Amino acid sequence: GAGVSQSPSNKVTEKGKDVELRCDPISGHTALYWYRQSLGQGLEFLIYFQGNSAPDKSGLPSDRFSAERTGGSVSTLTIQRTQQEDSAVYLCASHTWTGGMGELFFGEGSRLTVL
Amino acid sequence: GNSVTQMEGPVTLSEEAFLTINCTYTATGYPSLFWYVQYPGEGLQLLLKATKADDKGSNKGFEATYRKETTSFHLEKGSVQVSDSAVYFCALYSGAGSYQLTFGKGTKLSVIP
Numbered sequence: 001g002a003g004v005s006q007s008p009s010n011k012v013t014e015k016g017k018d019v020e021l022r023c024d025p026i027s028g029h030t031a032l033y034w035y036r037q038s039l040g041q042g043l044e045f046l047i048y049f050q051g052n053s054a055p056d057k058s059g060l061p062s063d064r065f066s067a068e069r070t071g072g073s074v075s076t077l078t079i080q081r082t083q084q085e086d087s088a089v090y091l092c093a094s095h096t097w098t099g100g101m102g103e104l105f106f107g108e109g110s111r112l113t114v115l
Numbered sequence: 116g117n118s119v120t121q122m123e124g125p126v127t128l129s130e131e132a133f134l135t136i137n138c139t140y141t142a143t144g145y146p147s148l149f150w151y152v153q154y155p156g157e158g159l160q161l162l163l164k165a166t167k168a169d170d171k172g173s174n175k176g177f178e179a180t181y182r183k184e185t186t187s188f189h190l191e192k193g194s195v196q197v198s199d200s201a202v203y204f205c206a207l208y209s210g211a212g213s214y215q216l217t218f219g220k221g222t223k224l225s226v227i228p
Contacts, residue, residue: 004158031214042220043159043204056214091158101147101208104216106158 002026006092006107013082014115021077021110025094033104034067034077037089046090049075082114117142119205121219128195128226136190136222138179138205146209148172148181148188149216153202162190162203195226 005024013019025032034046045059049069060066064082069075079086089111093104122137140146150162150172163172168183179190188205205219 033216035218040220043218045215045217048214050214059215093159101210101216103161103164104151104159106151106160108156108158 004092004094004105004107006090006110008110009108010111010113012113012115015084016081018078018080019082019112021079021090021112023075023077023092023094023107025073025075025092026105027073029094029096029105030072031095031097032069032075033093034075035091035093037091037109038087043091046077079112082112084114087112087114117146117207117209117215117217119207119217119219121203121205121222124202124221125223125225128224130197130226130228131194132226134190134192134195134199134224136203136205136224138188138190138219140186140188140205140207142186142207142209142217144209145183146207148179149206149208150177150179150188150190151204151206151218153204153221155201159204195224197226197228200224200226 007022030051032049035043047067048056064080067077089109091109093106095104118141120139147166149164151159152162153159163174165172165181171180177192179188202221202223204221
């Protein structure tokens with residue numbers, strides 16, 4: 001498809017398990033973001049990838065969270081030893097720089113529920 | 116640090132009513148400002164933006180003016196429709212070495228016939 005694709009759309013897991021969330025950005029977009037959307041909390045920045053530069057990991061809430069982007073395309077967000085407070089919708093967005101901050105294209109998100 | 120404050124929701128309006136969703140910001144430098152909209156079951160999408168003071172962004176009948184003196188970017192529409200029911204997010208990008216887009220908490224709008 002032409003848009004940002006995320007999988008799984010829904011994930012229910014038990015506390016303590018590891019989860020992987022996948023993002024397939026729009027082809028040719030060099031920049032990729034992960035955000036977390038919690039009820040009543042808006043969008044919380046997690047991590048940013050731009051081309052071959054070192055990622056901006058300043059938003060990752062703990063060392064249980066990590067992300068990688070292989071070949072400048074697909075990205076995976078991994079949460080180890082999940083906790084109930086990790087329950088949220090995880091959003092991925094991609095864009096390409098157009099002389100400034102352009103439009104971010106968002107996927108529909110992966111809803112994570114930790115029991 | 117950068118922050119965006121939006122009016123609390125939810126907001127419920129009748130069709131054809133006037134809409135205002137307030138947004139104020141705190142940022143270093145001269146940020147670019149955005150409104151994103153999230154329709155039910157869909158991802159966020161850009162509604163409009165403004166990149167410098169006094170610029171007016173507009174799209175689909177919505178408007179917002181970048182007011183540096185009041186650090187505001189209020190969203191307005193003269194006559195809302197049921198199809199405008201969605202969650203609206205105000206956001207800013209300040210640059211200054213960071214690539215983060217900072218979002219407000221979102222305002223849910225419901226328009227009833």
